[in-house]
Amino acid sequence: MKIIIAGAGAVGTHLAKLLSGEKQDIILMDEDDEKLSRMGNNLDLMTVNLSPTSINGLKEAGVANADLFIAVTPYESQNMTACMLATNLGAKKTVARIDNYEYLLPKHKEFFSRLGVHSLIYPEMLAAREIVDAVKLSWIRQWWEFAGGALVMLGTKMRETAEILNVPLHELGGQNIPFHIVAIKRGSETIIPRGDDTIRLNDVVYFTTTKKYIPYIRKISGKENEPDIHNVMIMGGSRIAVRTVQYMPEDIHAKIIENDLNRCNRLTELVDDKVMIINGDGRDIELLREEGIRNTEAFVALTGSSETNILACLAAKRMGVTKVIAQVENVDYISMAESLxxxxxxxxxxxxxxxxYQMMLDADVSNVKCLTFADADVAEFTVKAGSRITxxxxxxIGLPKGATIGGLTRNGEGMLVTGNTMIQEGDHVVVFCLGMMIKKLEKYF
Incomplete structure (x- = not known):
């Protein structure tokens, strides 16, 4: 598969690194030669110092033979133009990074497709949705819904109060337990567990289950006494912050603390009147106390500095906040954030x-999630007639090592999977796998 990535910024370079290990034909193009030189020589890809909006540049990069053209420069208009040109020059499928929510409305999809922009991605909106999912339940670290919520996956950290510590998994209740443990994150290692594995103190455990059994998982995880979230304080009035408060459930009250007065004035125009906008420094402990940090269950740090966000979350935890969420764009700091x-x-x-990555897959994959801490992915496959998995x-079936089936939905109903389960055509199957292994799993579905 030939893939051209236009834009050697944060998203483009990260995507190039991921895909270079997939034995794809990757070309990374950017006008800034310095950005391209930072990629190093140890990745299996080609870099070209060309403009993605130059017809000659696109031709020189070989866009006529591209299976996928991805435009992720910082500029929306440049991405849209590059995709239109790429399609007209022969690219089979295009993806543009945007920052205008209006473009994502279903009524505009066909219009952009006719222009040659086949898919749109708005990272800030996707990030906001993940934040909202994380604050819905105070005791979980990560949360995903599959097939409209018929099946859920959640990750939670094991404290001393957990009932399932130091018990071999095969002793947890046999075939009738209403959950499946798909992975355990222990220190820097991610484990796909077997029956003789045990859960230890401070493990982050990933469960799949149906919604009615979430209270049961909360109980066995020892999290029944953790308070539910009603008040959220957000540091930094970024676009992610705006989208986050727009998606926030009605019963959760939000405050945004922003240092820039002009941005505060703009925020009052962008968000609902019920969201309080505070002009000040979110690192100011006295300000946080004055604004009710002691009565706040969740603190979200969304400034442009990973270090500031991590430190602010640590301060919020010391002041009694149950749930802290940090935007950490510096990948090197993610493991540090976890250790803290x-x-x-x-x-x-x-x-x-x-x-x-989901758009690259040949199988019918409707959902792909990257587990930030665990170097792992979760994918939702739709089973085709006559596929190997049936x-x-x-x-x-002989699934590759490092992959496990977390559950499935059949006719809209969530089901847990055992070794004896027969998967059928049309099932939506949730697969957990280490590394970027999803491509290897396509042949089963």
Missing amino acids: DIGTVINKKFIAASHI KAPVKD
Whole structure:
């Protein structure tokens, strides 16, 4: 598969690194030669110092033979123009990064497709949705819904109060337990567990289950006494912050603290009247106390500095905030954030890469999630007629090492999977896998 990525910024370079290990034919193009030189020589890709909006430049990059053209420069208009040109020069499929929510409305999809822009991605909006999912339940670290919520996956950290510590998984209740443990994150290692594995203190455990059993998982995880979230304080009035408060449930009250007065004035125009806008420094402990940090259950740090966000979350935890969420765009700081017990980390690069990666897949994949901490992915496959996964029980299919089936939905109903489960055509199957292994799993579906 020949893939051209236009834009060697944060999203483009991260995506190029991910895809270069997939044995794809990757070309990274950018007008800034310095950005391209930072990529190093150890990646299996080609870099070209050309403009993505130059017809000659696109021709020289070989766009006529491109299976996928991805425009992720910082400029929306440049991305849209590049995709239109690429399509007209022969690219089979195009993806543009945008920052205008209006373009994503369903009524505009056909219009942009006719112009040659086949898919649109808005990383800030995707990040905001992940933040809202994370604050819905105070005791979880990550949360995903599959098939409209018929099946859910959640990650939560095991404290001393958890009932399932130090018990081999095969002793947790046999075939009738209403959940499946798909992975355990222990230190820097991600484990796909077997029956003789045990859950230890401070493990982050990833469960799949149906919504009615979420209270049960909360109980066995020892999280029943953690307060529900009603008040959220957001540091930084970024576009992600605006989208976050727009998606926030009605019963959660939000405050945004922004240092720039002009931005504060703009925020009052962009968000609902019920959202309080505060002009000040979110690192100011006295200001946080005055604004009710002691009565706040969730603190979200969304400034442009990863270091500031991590430190602000640590300060909020010391002041008693149950749930802290930090935007960490510097990938090198993600493991540090985890070691400091920052509950949820938001990284636009990972989120955008997951969605673009989904577009590369030949199988019918409706959902791909990147687990920020775990170097792993979750994918939702729709099973095709006659596919390999339907030929035998799950235990005899021979899934590659590092992959496990977390559950499935059939006719809209969520089901957990055992070794004896027979998967059928039309099922929506949730697969958990280490690394970027999703491409290897396509042949099963």
